[in-house]
Amino acid sequence: MLYRAHVLVEVSSNSVPLGALQIKELFSAEIKRRGLSQEVQVLETGSLGSEIPSPFVVIYPDNVIYAPVHPQDVPRIVEEHLLKGRVVEELRFKTPSSGGVGELVSTFPLQKERRVVLRNSGFIDPNNIEDYIARDGYQALAKVLSSMKPLDVIEEVKASGLLGRGGAGFPTGLKWEFTYKAPGEEKFVVCNADEGEPGTFKDRLILEGDPHSIIEAMTIAGYAVGASKGYIYVRAEYPQSIAHLEKAINQAREYGLLGKDILGSGFSFDIKIRKGAGAYVCGEETALLNSIEGGRGEPRIKPPYPPQKGLWGKPTVINNVETLANIPPIILNGAKWFKNIGTPTCPGTKVFTLTGNIVNAGLIEVPMGITLRELIFEIGGGIPGGRGLKLVQTGGPSGGTMTPELLDVPMAFDTLPKYNSALGSGALTVIDDSHCIVDVVKSFAEFFLHESCGKCTPCRIGNKRIVEILENIERGKGTRESLVLLKALGENMKATAFCGLGQAAPNPLLRCLQVFEEEFAAHVEGKTCPVGVCKLEKKMVYAK
Amino acid sequence: MMGAITVDDKLFEEVDQIIDRYAGEETPLLCILQDLNAKFGYLPQPVLQRVSKKLGVPASKVYGVATFYSFLETRPVGKYVIRVCKSTPCHVRGATDVIKILKKELGIKEGETTRDGLFTLEVTSCLGVCGVAPAMMINETTYGNLSEGRIREILALYRQ
Numbered sequence: 195m196l197y198r199a200h201v202l203v204e205v206s207s208n209s210v211p212l213g214a215l216q217i218k219e220l221f222s223a224e225i226k227r228r229g230l231s232q233e234v235q236v237l238e239t240g241s242l243g244s245e246i247p248s249p250f251v252v253i254y255p256d257n258v259i260y261a262p263v264h265p266q267d268v269p270r271i272v273e274e275h276l277l278k279g280r281v282v283e284e285l286r287f288k289t290p291s292s293g294g295v296g297e298l299v300s301t302f303p304l305q306k307e308r309r310v311v312l313r314n315s316g317f318i319d320p321n322n323i324e325d326y327i328a329r330d331g332y333q334a335l336a337k338v339l340s341s342m343k344p345l346d347v348i349e350e351v352k353a354s355g356l357l358g359r360g361g362a363g364f365p366t367g368l369k370w371e372f373t374y375k376a377p378g379e380e381k382f383v384v385c386n387a388d389e390g391e392p393g394t395f396k397d398r399l400i401l402e403g404d405p406h407s408i409i410e411a412m413t414i415a416g417y418a419v420g421a422s423k424g425y426i427y428v429r430a431e432y433p434q435s436i437a438h439l440e441k442a443i444n445q446a447r448e449y450g451l452l453g454k455d456i457l458g459s460g461f462s463f464d465i466k467i468r469k470g471a472g473a474y475v476c477g478e479e480t481a482l483l484n485s486i487e488g489g490r491g492e493p494r495i496k497p498p499y500p501p502q503k504g505l506w507g508k509p510t511v512i513n514n515v516e517t518l519a520n521i522p523p524i525i526l527n528g529a530k531w532f533k534n535i536g537t538p539t540c541p542g543t544k545v546f547t548l549t550g551n552i553v554n555a556g557l558i559e560v561p562m563g564i565t566l567r568e569l570i571f572e573i574g575g576g577i578p579g580g581r582g583l584k585l586v587q588t589g590g591p592s593g594g595t596m597t598p599e600l601l602d603v604p605m606a607f608d609t610l611p612k613y614n615s616a617l618g619s620g621a622l623t624v625i626d627d628s629h630c631i632v633d634v635v636k637s638f639a640e641f642f643l644h645e646s647c648g649k650c651t652p653c654r655i656g657n658k659r660i661v662e663i664l665e666n667i668e669r670g671k672g673t674r675e676s677l678v679l680l681k682a683l684g685e686n687m688k689a690t691a692f693c694g695l696g697q698a699a700p701n702p703l704l705r706c707l708q709v710f711e712e713e714f715a716a717h718v719e720g721k722t723c724p725v726g727v728c729k730l731e732k733k734m735v736y737a738k
Numbered sequence: 739m740m741g742a743i744t745v746d747d748k749l750f751e752e753v754d755q756i757i758d759r760y761a762g763e764e765t766p767l768l769c770i771l772q773d774l775n776a777k778f779g780y781l782p783q784p785v786l787q788r789v790s791k792k793l794g795v796p797a798s799k800v801y802g803v804a805t806f807y808s809f810l811e812t813r814p815v816g817k818y819v820i821r822v823c824k825s826t827p828c829h830v831r832g833a834t835d836v837i838k839i840l841k842k843e844l845g846i847k848e849g850e851t852t853r854d855g856l857f858t859l860e861v862t863s864c865l866g867v868c869g870v871a872p873a874m875m876i877n878e879t880t881y882g883n884l885s886e887g888r889i890r891e892i893l894a895l896y897r898q
């Protein structure tokens with residue numbers, strides 16, 4: 195159905211405690227009372243950034259933001275704006291910094307936006323399986339079960355060129371093929387919904403907004419590789435995702451889309467949820483397996499890889515939430531359709547999460563190959579307060595560091611490594627020039643120190659030493675030697691740490707030591723912090 | 739505090755009930771500890787020992803798991819556990835101030851519990867709501883866009 199207007203109510207972990215759900219209901223009721231239900235649709239949306247007070251409402255296509263909205267404002271907005279077409283200036287959100295009128299630069303959907311994995315988020319009620327089915331949900335599963343052999347499914351996924359979205363970008367079809375070929379009666383499908391990388395929250399929004407797409411994709415994966423059991427490992431920080439998934443799993447079972455003899459095909463598959471308990475390292479695939487097995491989430495040595503020996507030693511395919519969300523559309527529309535999106539070597543879309551010093555924090559799904567300039571300055575609305583860009587951390591602390599001269603590099607798994615960077619999970623943390631590089635790098639290092647599992651020495655002790663040295667530098671106790679030591683420590687850790695956590699931990703440090711050499715030098719030689727963040731005694735001003 | 743746990747047969751009965759719920763599951767140790775933690779607020783030693791005995795899993799392994807995860811507590815905690823994020827996206831948007839304000843408002847340091855047993859303050863990594871940084875979680879509810887005023891408002895909700 196076509197609507198002449200959309201009312202987007204912010205329903206997020208942030209606005210619900212402030213009455214967002216009540217606001218949404220009031221809008222629906224008032225719109226119905228006014229006989230506008232056929233013309234105006236009420237939708238939920240996420241936060242748009244900290245400048246806009248919660249709960250807010252955006253009205254499209256007029257692009258008007260009302261914020262914060264109180265229950266008593268609703269009848270007025272409906273009567274004046276939606277019925278009579280007059281903006282209620284008094285309730286309209288004004289940007290505090292500029293004094294101007296808050297307006298989303300973009301239209302809905304955004305021009306550059308391309309929704310594949312978020313195809314249903316914001317459009318359906320995630321707690322109603324019929325909404326999902328009405329938008330072609332479970333069609334791909336029906337197609338697979340009725341007309342494709344497991345190897346056909348694997349071939350289609352391989353042909354699509356889909357690369358895993360969990361960070362490493364491994365070809366999904368190949369992983370499925372390894373698992374299919376591995377000998378063994380019992381096999382497993384695991385969905386990695388641990389999502390602990392700072393700056394990343396895309397998987398949460400997929401799980402909260404469209405849980406059935408993950409259930410459908412896992413069932414397809416189970417059919418393809420020969421598994422009859424699946425586990426979704428969700429981090430404990432996401433109670434809302436867990437609640438939506440539980441409901442969705444029960445509904446799918448009721449409809450015969452999960453469980454025994456699915457759609458009368460003879461194929462059986464069921465899914466269980468396992469809740470994490472607050473440990474970032476559990477996102478690493480083998481640590482995740484140990485955690486599902488009830489133990490400490492410490493990584494295992496690889497090889498053997500999970501497709502050979504995974505959960506309880508059985509062949510296991512582990513995929514990220516966003517990877518899985520791509521599967522039903524690929525099956526329905528074909529590999530060729532998918533290859534036409536994004537870049538030739540890295541097809542499809544990517545969900546990016548914009549965080550840090552950016553005007554519109556939030557998420558956006560766009561074709562692979564988009565540039566940082568487009569993401570930050572067009573979609574993200576730039577940097578608040580007219581500050582300059584210092585750096586962008588892509589893919590969280592484990593990803594890559596991008597500096598302003600790399601703003602026009604196409605973002606994809608295979609392009610960023612050419613610039614010593616990495617796409618990772620798609621998180622973008624924008625850091626403006628009011629931040630000191632020593633402080634920023636220390637913040638990354640503290641994260642790894644907090645999250646190191648302690649199994650191996652380079653990571654357990656290395657991260658501790660890095661934080662200590664950086665603290666000393668901040669206090670004016672650093673020397674040239676400190677920088678040499680930091681570099682050596684970092685390189686050692688990269689070479690010797692047991693798992694990806696310890697190996698990636700020094701990445702932001704090593705890169706920033708190089709790129710921001712002068713700023714580090716100012717701290718250790720001039721004993722001064724050029725940005726004025728560190729508590730250095732101002733003995734003398736660093737002169738170049 | 740939720741700390742007043744008496745060790746008696748009734749306690750063990752409750753522990754056993756939770757363990758029995760997972761009778762059909764392969765390796766359910768973590769699930770059991772999560773449920774016990776939710777029930778008692780933390781995992782007292784006698785409870786851990788009971789789990790070890792009943793599952794036939796060495797006590798060292800049970801302790802190992804109980805101490806590995808940040809959502810499992812081995813010491814009594816307050817009724818509400820506040821977890822403040824200090825990862826970089828929150829950090830660049832003022833997480834340091836948030837922690838300072840919370841310490842001042844509650845009169846405690848990181849890892850401590852208020853004397854009335856209401857709040858425990860913990861500093862932690864990304865909570866996955868970085869779009870509304872700086873953020874914190876109180877038990878299972880997440881709060882974002884924190885400012886001094888908003889923190890006071892939120893704490894007041896829990897103090898009622």
Ligand SMILES: Cc1cc2nc3c(=O)[nH]c(=O)nc-3n(C[C@H](O)[C@H](O)[C@H](O)COP(=O)(O)O)c2cc1C
Pocket residue numbers: 357358359360361362363364366386387388389390391474475476477478479480512513514515517518693694695
């Ligand atoms: C320390 C560490 C943390 C990780 N965290 C996650 C995570 O939170 N979510 C995820 O999907 N993959 C994570 N990964 C990557 C997984 O090990 C694995 O590559 C991924 O789940 C595979 O799925 P994909 O092929 O669909 O990308 C992490 C890896 C490491 C080394």
Ligand code: SF4
Pocket residue numbers: 475493645646647648649650651653654691692693694695696697
């Ligand atoms: S690198 Fe760090 S997280 Fe990985 S095994 Fe070693 S100590 Fe654990």
Ligand code: FES
Pocket residue numbers: 392393394823824825826827828829863864865866867868871872873
């Ligand atoms: S960085 Fe704080 S919630 Fe993600």
